[in-house]
Amino acid sequence: MTDPVAIRLRHCARSFQPGQFALHPLDLEIKAGETLVLLGPSGCGKTTTLRIISGLERCDAGGEVWFGENNVTALPIEKRNVGMVFQNYALFPNLNVAQNVAYGLRIQRLPAAEIEARVNEMLAMVDLADFAQRPVQALSGGQKQRVSLARALAARPRVLLFDEPLAALDAKLRDKLREDIGQLLQQLAITAVYVTHDQQEAMALGDRIAVMRHGRIEQLATPRDLYHHPATPFVANFIGAVNRLALPQGEFWCRPEEMQLVDNPTAPLQGRVLLATFFGPVQRVQVGLSNGEVIVVDCPARQMWRPDQRVGVAFAAESLFQLS
Numbered sequence: 001m002t003d004p005v006a007i008r009l010r011h012c013a014r015s016f017q018p019g020q021f022a023l024h025p026l027d028l029e030i031k032a033g034e035t036l037v038l039l040g041p042s043g044c045g046k047t048t049t050l051r052i053i054s055g056l057e058r059c060d061a062g063g064e065v066w067f068g069e070n071n072v073t074a075l076p077i078e079k080r081n082v083g084m085v086f087q088n089y090a091l092f093p094n095l096n097v098a099q100n101v102a103y104g105l106r107i108q109r110l111p112a113a114e115i116e117a118r119v120n121e122m123l124a125m126v127d128l129a130d131f132a133q134r135p136v137q138a139l140s141g142g143q144k145q146r147v148s149l150a151r152a153l154a155a156r157p158r159v160l161l162f163d164e165p166l167a168a169l170d171a172k173l174r175d176k177l178r179e180d181i182g183q184l185l186q187q188l189a190i191t192a193v194y195v196t197h198d199q200q201e202a203m204a205l206g207d208r209i210a211v212m213r214h215g216r217i218e219q220l221a222t223p224r225d226l227y228h229h230p231a232t233p234f235v236a237n238f239i240g241a242v243n244r245l246a247l248p249q250g251e252f253w254c255r256p257e258e259m260q261l262v263d264n265p266t267a268p269l270q271g272r273v274l275l276a277t278f279f280g281p282v283q284r285v286q287v288g289l290s291n292g293e294v295i296v297v298d299c300p301a302r303q304m305w306r307p308d309q310r311v312g313v314a315f316a317a318e319s320l321f322q323l324s
């Protein structure tokens with residue numbers, strides 16, 4: 001594989017209409033070999049950022065995109081040596097699996113033997129060695145996405161870019177392919193940028209996650225730091241569930257799994273069960289506190305909580321955090 005390259009965005013902005021920024025001026029460094037996830041709700045600017053990195057989109061005048069020591073701002077996508085994996089696979093329906101993977105290599109006019117060797121290597125890597133001659137139409141969504149991953153990797157890109165690659169798959173396939181992509185990214189140590197609006201996917205795959213909102217990065221950190229030390233209420237809520245607690249000492253926040261329901265009238269918070277939703281491994285219990293606020297507490301699956309039951313809510317002081 002090609003040596004991984006660092007990516008640097010300097011003052012990259014994008015406005016589609018005068019005065020309205022899809023992306024506010026952004027400075028971002030992506031380390032060589034890391035997987036950076038762009039996470040955020042619809043319309044926050046993730047895809048625009050990815051397209052600026054790929055060369056499919058230009059940033060507004062004054063912005064720069066660097067791949068290592070090279071300023072690639074003016075280069076179109078085909079000169080940037082990036083591989084892309086899209087939600088809709090973007091495969092050629094009239095070509096078979098091997099021909100799809102070989103496509104870019106043929107354009108590069110590589111020798112036939114080299115093309116064959118690379119196609120076989122890539123199909124083995126994505127677990128599709130036995131599918132080389134299949135029409136892509138005859139594949140499942142997950143298999144199609146493996147083909148598009150193999151095709152992206154076959155050209156030995158310096159950077160791998162993913163735009164919601166799992167969004168069209170059903171839950172089980174999504175989990176499996178997410179694991180496989182995670183393993184592959186670790187094994188290849190390629191620089192990757194991955195767009196998703198799914199926080200679990202982001203945490204599972206990202207070395208770091210940039211949480212975006214309204215065309216800006218709201219926080220950039222490792223998954224653990226984002227989860228345990230979110231900088232703002234938006235990040236805290238976007239990455240998992242969180243409760244706001246009005247305590248005598250001030251306003252604090254706490255994750256549902258860090259709280260316990262107890263049958264104890266001296267627990268710090270008291271309330272009544274509103275609803276218990278069983279998820280299998282855990283149950284999420286909504287509790288109406290005596291001050292009128294509603295919180296959620298994740299409880300062991302075998303506990304039984306009935307609507308209207310009086311409960312105490314306990315938590316360790318170190319599980320509380322404050323937000324600005």
Ligand SMILES: Nc1ncnc2c1ncn2[C@@H]1O[C@H](COP(=O)(O)OP(=O)(O)OP(=O)(O)O)[C@@H](O)[C@H]1O
Pocket residue numbers: 016022040041042043044045046047048049197
């Ligand atoms: N070609 C375009 N012309 C006009 N506006 C655009 C264009 N592309 C994106 N936008 C706008 O820019 C903003 C950011 O869009 P972008 O696609 O980057 O968001 P996103 O976070 O990727 O959203 P989604 O998850 O829905 O794809 C949105 O308000 C969008 O409507």
